[in-house]
Amino acid sequence: MAKPINTDECLEAFCGHVTHGELNAEDKQLLNDNRVEVKYNKGENICKQGSFANHLIYIKEGLTKSYLEEDDNVQTLCVNPANNILGIQSVTTESVFHYSVAALEDVYACLFDMKAVKVIAKRNAGFAYELLIHSNQNQVLTFDRLFSLTMKQLHGRMADIILCLHKRVYQSDTFTVNLSRKDLAELTAMSNESATRILKDFKDDKIIDLDGKTISILDKDKLIQVSKFG
Amino acid sequence: MAKPINTDECLEAFCGHVTHGELNAEDKQLLNDNRVEVKYNKGENICKQGSFANHLIYIKEGLTKSYLEEDDNVQTLCVNPANNILGIQSVTTESVFHYSVAALEDVYACLFDMKAVKVIAKRNAGFAYELLIHSNQNQVLTFDRLFSLTMKQLHGRMADIILCLHKRVYQSDTFTVNLSRKDLAELTAMSNESATRILKDFKDDKIIDLDGKTISILDKDKLIQVSKFG
DNA sequence: CGCGAGCTTGACGTTGTTCAACTAGAGTGG
DNA sequence: CCACTCTAGTTGAACAACGTCAAGCTCGCG
Numbered sequence: 001m002a003k004p005i006n007t008d009e010c011l012e013a014f015c016g017h018v019t020h021g022e023l024n025a026e027d028k029q030l031l032n033d034n035r036v037e038v039k040y041n042k043g044e045n046i047c048k049q050g051s052f053a054n055h056l057i058y059i060k061e062g063l064t065k066s067y068l069e070e071d072d073n074v075q076t077l078c079v080n081p082a083n084n085i086l087g088i089q090s091v092t093t094e095s096v097f098h099y100s101v102a103a104l105e106d107v108y109a110c111l112f113d114m115k116a117v118k119v120i121a122k123r124n125a126g127f128a129y130e131l132l133i134h135s136n137q138n139q140v141l142t143f144d145r146l147f148s149l150t151m152k153q154l155h156g157r158m159a160d161i162i163l164c165l166h167k168r169v170y171q172s173d174t175f176t177v178n179l180s181r182k183d184l185a186e187l188t189a190m191s192n193e194s195a196t197r198i199l200k201d202f203k204d205d206k207i208i209d210l211d212g213k214t215i216s217i218l219d220k221d222k223l224i225q226v227s228k229f230g
Numbered sequence: 231m232a233k234p235i236n237t238d239e240c241l242e243a244f245c246g247h248v249t250h251g252e253l254n255a256e257d258k259q260l261l262n263d264n265r266v267e268v269k270y271n272k273g274e275n276i277c278k279q280g281s282f283a284n285h286l287i288y289i290k291e292g293l294t295k296s297y298l299e300e301d302d303n304v305q306t307l308c309v310n311p312a313n314n315i316l317g318i319q320s321v322t323t324e325s326v327f328h329y330s331v332a333a334l335e336d337v338y339a340c341l342f343d344m345k346a347v348k349v350i351a352k353r354n355a356g357f358a359y360e361l362l363i364h365s366n367q368n369q370v371l372t373f374d375r376l377f378s379l380t381m382k383q384l385h386g387r388m389a390d391i392i393l394c395l396h397k398r399v400y401q402s403d404t405f406t407v408n409l410s411r412k413d414l415a416e417l418t419a420m421s422n423e424s425a426t427r428i429l430k431d432f433k434d435d436k437i438i439d440l441d442g443k444t445i446s447i448l449d450k451d452k453l454i455q456v457s458k459f460g
Numbered sequence: 461c462g463c464g465a466g467c468t469t470g471a472c473g474t475t476g477t478t479c480a481a482c483t484a485g486a487g488t489g490g
Numbered sequence: 491c492c493a494c495t496c497t498a499g500t501t502g503a504a505c506a507a508c509g510t511c512a513a514g515c516t517c518g519c520g
Contacts, residue, residue, distance in 0.1 A: 068373055071458075073381040077373075089370055092363040098370050121359055128358035129351055133322040135365040140319055140328050142372050143298055143307075150379045150419040151303040154508075181467065189380040191509050196468055228301075384476070411499060421477055426500055 010037050010110045014058045017083040018134070022126030030120060034113035039106065042178075046086070046101040046109065053090030053097045055111040059083065062107030063169065063178065066099045067186065075149075076186040078141060079104065079179070081169045088135050091117055104178045141168075148227075149189050155230035157188040158198045159223050162208065166217060174216040202226075240267050240340045244288045247313040248364070252356030260350060264343035269336065272408075276316070276331040276339065283320030283327045285341040289313065292337030293399065293408065296329045297416065305379075306416040308371060309334065309409070311399045318365050321347055334408045371398075378457075379419050385460035387418040388428045389453050392438065396447060404446040432456075 011032055015023055023031070040046050040062075047057060049069055059082050066086065067076040077099060080086070089098045095114060121128045148160040161184065165177065179187075185195040202208045207223050209216040217223060241262055245253055253261070270276050270292075277287060279299055289312050296316065297306040307329060310316070319328045325344060351358040378390040391414065395407065409417075415425040432438045437453055439446040447453060 068377045070377065070381070073377075075377055075380050077376075089366045092359070092366045093370060098373055121355065121362065123355050125351065125353050125355040125358050128355050128362055129322070132351065132358055132362045132365060135362060135369060136319045136322045139365060139369050139372065140323060142369065142376065143328055146307075146372065146376045146379070147298045147300065147303075147305055149376070150305050151300070192466090193468080193510080194508065200468080422498090423478080423500080424476060427476095430500085 006032075006035070006037055010058075010060050010108070011035070013060050013083065014110060014112075018058060018085055019127055019130045022124065022130055023120070024124070027120045027124055027127065030116050031112055034116035035110055037108070037110050039108050040103040042103055042105050042107075044103050044107075046103055046107065047097045047099075049097050049100040051097055053087050053095045054114050056088065056091060056114055056117045057086040057101070058110040058112065059086065060108045060110060062109075063104040064101050064107060065104055065183070065187075066101045068099050074186050075189060076183065077145060079165060079169050079187070085134055088131060088138065090114065091121065091131065152227075153230060154188070154190050154194055154198050155201065155226050156228070157190065158184075158195070158202070159227035159230055161187045162215065162217065163223060163227060165215075173220070174214065176212075176214040178213070236262075236265070236267055240288075240290050240338070241265070243290050243313065244340060244342075248288060248315055249357055249360045252354065252360055253350070254354070257350045257354055257357065260346050261342055264346035265340055267338070267340050269338055270333040272333055272335050272337075274333050274337075276333055276337065277327045277329075279327050279330040281327055283317050283325045284344050286318065286321060286344055286347045287316040287331070288340040288342065289316065290338045290340060292339075293334040294331050294337060295334055295413070295417075296331045298329050304416050305419060306413065307375060309395060309399050309417070315364055318361060318368065320344065321351065321361065382457075383460060384418070384420050384424055384428050385431065385456050386458070387420065388414075388425070388432070389457035389460055391417045392445065392447065393453060393457060395445075403450070404444065406442075406444040408443070 011028070014031075015021065015028065046064060047053070059080065061082050063082070064080045064084075064086070065076055066078060066080060067074055069075075080101075086101050087097055090096065091114065121131055144160075144164075148157055152160065165175065166173070169175075181192050181195050184199075185192045188195065190198075199208070199210060202223075203210050205222070207217075207219050207226065209218055241258070244261075245251065245258065276294060277283070289310065291312050293312070294310045294314075294316070295306055296308060296310060297304055299305075310331075316331050317327055320326065321344065351361055374390075374394075378387055382390065395405065396403070399405075400407075411422050411425050414429075415422045418425065420428075429438070429440060432453075433440050435452070437447075437449050437456065439448055
């Protein structure tokens with residue numbers, strides 16, 4: 001059983017990365033009184049679509065993936081870098097999570113009681129505005145994904161997700177992903193086998209290099225080209 | 231050329247339907263000083279993806295459709311009922327519209343200067359919270375659409391959009407849509423021809439009735455069934 | 461050394477698009 | 491009032507894209 005811990009560091013990280021100093025002492029105290037820190041092991045579920053969303057999730061450390069599920073169908077939305085909040089939609093809507101989140105590596109999170117978050121959002125315009133910023137950023141990302149997934153063929157979708165991982169998550173031309181072929185397939189809405197084939201095509205065309213789970217972008221221009229017309 | 235008009239009615243509708251009375255006299259005045267009312271004719275463009283978003287759009291009257299576009303590809307996001315705001319993403323992100331919107335019928339809109347909206351959002355927590363509500367609702371809808379479009383086959387997607395129009399827009403079992411086959415195809419990410427075929431299948435199976443542009447839902451349970459397993 | 465999970469590869473079937481021909485209805489001009 | 495045209499919608503056939511299935515491969519791990 002995880003031990004309850006409550007470090008200042010985690011609260012400060014939230015205040016710095018998410019609310020950008022918009023919280024006054026009183027609000028900070030309220031948040032501090034209504035939070036817990038949790039470590040999730042790689043592979044564990046952080047939240048489950050459809051279950052009660054009693055807390056807003058701040059990811060201090062570790063990569064996560066968010067995904068939609070229904071019956072046996074899974075559509076991965078995206079891989080999320082650290083310093084991110086999850087479950088923001090549930091602050092204002094009926095309180096269930098609208099997607100599931102799983103830990104791609106060991107994750108350190110801080111859970112804030114939703115009621116406290118709501119109270120602060122309703123009285124602190126700066127905080128509400130920061131939440132709005134996050135919600136909107138999320139929405140724009142979702143638009144990108146939606147367009148990519150519905151209007152592009154396999155090669156374009158795979159190129160998009162590699163570029164997305166590069167830009168949004170790893171910020172390096174070479175990165176080692178904690179993603180199986182199945183994960184990549186669920187990100188790009190294709191079958192495992194197709195994911196394998198497309199990656200091989202990219203490798204044959206010297207667009208990327210593959211070494212196990214390490215992806216190196218060799219020709220970014222071409223990758224962007226494929227993203228557009230592939 | 232449209233004449234500048236500024237009716238109280240339009241401002242009051244915005245305050246009632248969007249901000250739910252969260253605006254005080256001062257904020258209301260600021261908004262009133264920074265808005266224009268515009269009528270768009272059926273078929274006209276209300277905003278264009280990628281262009282400067284200098285205003286938040288409140289639709290007082292008339293159906294609209296929002297869509298993503300790139301080159302010649304179009305993915306329609308949804309048909310939007312009246313009493314809705316559009317362009318909310320651009321309040322906080324770099325100021326361009328992230329989607330285009332077109333009028334499906336004559337539309338009466340009120341445009342609020344984005345700077346004024348921003349000023350109010352940053353000082354009025356209630357207003358910011360209402361914007362967050364809208365942004366989040368939007369996001370949840372987009373998740374639904376994303377899942378539908380990526381994980382379901384043609385019949386399921388068409389069933390979903392008929393149900394969406396029924397629930398979100400017309401709220402009646404029989405409704406006349408201002409949508410061509412092409413529009414329906416763009417909503418469901420399929421070809422015109424496929425849209426025709428699927429609708430015919432539904433009619434043959436007595437799930438819906440079709441008379442020109444009027445759709446009648448005959449067997450809602452079956453439609454939901456198709457949405458799930460089609 | 462052998463086992464099993466994840467990955468790869470090829471053959472084949474399904475789904476949905478594209479293309480082309482045809483039809484129906486709405487608007488136009490003689 | 492009747493040809494004429496134009497557009498939206500329909501239909502069928504060919505084709506491409508992609509998923510499914512099955513077999514084989516690789517590599518980490520007991």
